[in-house]
Amino acid sequence: MKTSLSRSQHLRIFIILLALPFLSGTQALGQVTETPAEANFTIREEMIPMRDGIRLYTLILSPKDTAIPLPVLLLRTPYNAERAAGDRSDPSLEAVLGTRFMGPDYIYVFQDIRGRFRSEGDYFMYRAPRGPFNQTNTDETTDAWDGIDWLVKKLSTNGRVGIWGTSYPGWLTLAAMRDPHPALAAAVPFNPVVDAWKADDWFHWGAFRGAYAFDFIYDMETRTDTSSKFPYDQNELYSWLLPRGALGTSLGAHLDERHEMWEWLMKFPAYGPYWKEVAADQWFESPERLVPALHVHGFWDQEDIYGSPAAYAALERLDTNNDINYFSAGPWYHGQHFEDGTVLGQLQFGENTAMHFREEVLAPFLRHFLHEGESELPAPVTVFETGTNHWLTFESWPPPVEEMQFYLQTDGKLSFTPPDEEDTFTAYLSDPKHPVPFKPRPIWNFDYTNPPAIKAWQRWLVEDQRFVDGRPDVVTWVSEPLTEALTVRGPVMARLFAETTGSDADWVVKLIDVYAGVEEDFVMSGFQLMISGDILRGRYRENFEQAAPITPDTPLEYRIPLPQVNHTFLPGHRIMVQVQSTWFPLYDLNPQTFVPSIMTAPDSTYKAQRHRIHHSASYPTAIMVYRDSNE
CATH class of the missing domain: 3.40.50.1820 (Alpha/Beta hydrolase fold, catalytic domain)
Known part of the structure; x- marks a missing residue:
């Protein structure tokens, strides 16, 4: 082991x-x-x-x-x-x-x-x-x-x-x-x-960081007395990985008995x-x-x-x-x-x-x-x-705070009050053949001897999220400009009510600070800063230890822990929430058809599916945060 x-x-x-x-x-x-x-x-x-x-x-x-x-x-x-x-x-x-x-x-x-x-x-x-x-x-x-x-x-x-x-x-x-x-x-x-x-190196709530794991395991276990770089035939990881299908099969073909950690990842995907x-x-x-x-x-x-x-x-x-x-x-x-x-x-x-x-x-x-x-x-x-x-x-972390929620509404609006309408949702088509990149392309591999690759990897969580504007498979809700500062500290939880025509799906939720259209720091004007975001593999909705298919065409609740924050949304800024179902190639593709293990999913199981994010009185999707109790 x-x-x-x-x-x-x-x-x-x-x-x-x-x-x-x-x-x-x-x-x-x-x-x-x-x-x-x-x-x-x-x-x-x-x-x-x-x-x-x-x-x-x-x-x-x-x-x-x-x-x-x-x-x-x-x-x-x-x-x-x-x-x-x-x-x-x-x-x-x-x-x-x-x-x-x-x-x-x-x-x-x-x-x-x-x-x-x-x-x-x-x-x-x-x-x-x-x-x-x-x-x-x-x-x-x-x-x-x-x-x-x-x-x-x-x-x-x-x-x-x-x-x-x-x-x-x-x-x-x-x-x-x-x-x-x-x-x-x-x-x-x-x-x-x-x-x-x-939510550390290998998985985030069931979604596999396959390319990241492969690159590191090859480097560390091919030899134990020196570093070993995998000989990629192209540097842009999105293009290299997209046609390869299930990563357990395609990337595993480049590994052998020396790469013991990969075997453990394949053995324990849950x-x-x-x-x-x-x-x-x-x-x-x-x-x-x-x-x-x-x-x-x-x-x-x-x-x-x-x-x-x-x-x-x-x-x-x-x-x-x-x-x-x-x-x-x-x-x-x-x-x-x-x-x-x-x-x-x-x-x-x-x-x-x-x-x-x-x-x-x-x-x-x-x-x-x-x-x-x-x-x-x-x-x-x-x-x-x-x-x-x-x-x-x-004196402690988090300090005294009060729970509050950002609720998704119709017409792409975000508010602090629950929705009062029924049967409202926002739909999108998620296609594994055209996944949403996790950062602006080109996306280099994880080569820590290459300064451009290092810099791009280090800053990806603070990239301006406008790079996904206009994609039909990224859905967005945004608040009115704030009239006063709002400070949130500690844990963040997405309570997502979603349905799919498939039997499996990934859910990516991002909490974003949208800067004012005119900022003193010119390059930050309109900037969309993700202050917290993460992914959940839907098969683990009920039990992290046991994968189960999603019931198609049925609104279900998903609780997605997001990274902790200590952030103030300034007056004039807006709060944004984005939802999507791919974050590639950092996370492997979900075929959106339930299979026992996505690590070895057949190519035929990767299918486009329609997803719906509900935001009604019965299914009030919201982001739960903790507001500074002194405000």
């Missing part, structure tokens, strides 16, 4: 492992330890033994000339720990670590996880905890425990270790918290993969015991000890938008004194907290939000728990409010 990383994690390679020059994973120990004579740090390599005798490659960067024992900052990664060495010709530890430098009074440690690069053992993607899907005596929790134990016994430390990581390494950070070593004093899971079926076992928010029912944790989220995280709020919520219920569990969120793509946070796509935030977070939240949190209370703690919750572009602090 392999646990899977996603391209997201490739980004995390650059993000988490300092985005520094690639080093071969075959060097002997001692070949990365040379530093200039004037360097203010030393590099040490170790093969740290685990409880079963397997040794994990570990790179240790220690400040020189320190008179006191220091705490450790540990990153466990599948992305090559040697990257942390960076340009060893630079004598400055701060220059080597860049934005990950938290000060000269930490020991920075990077470790290849089991089976990756220079570590021994077999690699399993998202290795399940010991139990029914991992019948060995080790898992990522025990490996973290053993690594920390070695560090505090063999290095000159103050006995405190912090662990951090983005995406897959964020999941590894949560794994270390399951049964924490006594020396584990702080944890920072940035944008962690938490539940890869619900939710169930395996997905629950590797879901990090389900690990903390009754932990022996809570590790002080800072959960870091990006409101436009294109890879793992479910994870951080879910992990925070799972642990927050146990933090009875509200002094252990912390949450921070910014207006970021996946991993932007370690990059420049001034802009995202066309959005301008008025400051480097990522730097503000690192200096005002991250650094004080680590220093407080790793340097024995040396600094004041940040607030329990520090979040950036989009729309107004400023930081706020709260």
Whole structure:
């Protein structure tokens, strides 16, 4: 069984492992330890033994000339720990670590996880905890425990270790918290993969991110000591993938027994015991000890938008004194907290939000728990409010809020009151041969060594939604211009009443802020900003664990969780809701005819179907949000 990383994690390679020059994973120990004579740090390599005798490659960067024992900052990664060495010709530890430098009074440690690069053992993607899907005596929790134990016994430390990581390494950070070593004093899971079926890497509420999964699995599992790129015969993914039909069959033909994670995806297209076992928010029912944790989220995280709020919520219920569990969120793509946070796509935030977070939240949190209370703690919750572009602090997330609903009406109108008419609906034809692109074309593949591909992937959630204007398979409702500001915080839920002539369907719902026709920032005039949006595979309407056909020509209720928000709709702006049934090629095509598994659906089952979105007194489709209770 392999646990899977996603391209997201490739980004995390650059993000988490300092985005520094690639080093071969075959060097002997001692070949990365040379530093200039004037360097203010030393590099040490170790093969740290685990409880079963397997040794994990570990790179240790220690400040020189320190008179006191220091705490450790540990990153466990599948992305090559040697990257942390960076340009060893630079004598400055701060220059080597860049934005990950938290000060000269930490020991920075990077470790290849089991089976990756220079570590021994077999690699399993998202290795399940010991139990029914991992019948060995080790898992990522025990490996973290053993690594920390070695560090505090063999290095000159103050006995405190912090662990951090983005995406897959964020999941590894949560794994270390399951049964924490006594020396584990702080944890920072940035944008962690938490539940890869619900709405992180592999699926979103049953809809399969097949091309994304294929690209990453090929890269990570073809070889475990280096990166392997699939040899596409064209770069534009929409064109390449459209004629290929069911992805389990067409993409699976390019994989073999090495690509074990793909086999698990094909075996478990529905939710169930395996997905629950590797879901990090389900690990903390009754932990022996809570590790002080800072959960870091990006409101436009294109890879793992479910994870951080879910992990925070799972642990927050146990933090009875509200002094252990912390949450921070910014207006970021996946991993932007370690990059420049001034802009995202066309959005301008008025400051480097990522730097503000690192200096005002991250650094004080680590220093407080790793340097024995040396600094004041940040607030329990520090979040950036989009729309107004400023930081706020709260005691919990979400803060006190009041439920409100945006109701779909006839004639494409959206209002705050329920519809009073009967038998009203909006219809459209969804054709798998002509799917709605998830972003403006061209749509490149997920190649993290290609800057244009990276940039396009990072900004897709904030693309101007006017690119789908005029498509008959995208239906839209919009409010009147607002006369006063409206702030919404926390969870969003679409309550959709829909019917189809088919026996299966996908439902995509987008909540959009429509800017005024004339804005001070000229390029934002009329901009349609999706502040929250997601997809649900209709076969899982009643039970995520058991697919069932949809009854044709029957209005049915679908509850679709959308990503969390912290956003103000400004006066003069309008609120928009869009519904469609394809988001290609990020999500695979639903044949719209029920089959046992869409992974292997025959070509003959892909059919155009008529869909209806109801908005009547009996079937009041609405978006449920939470309004700031202080307004």
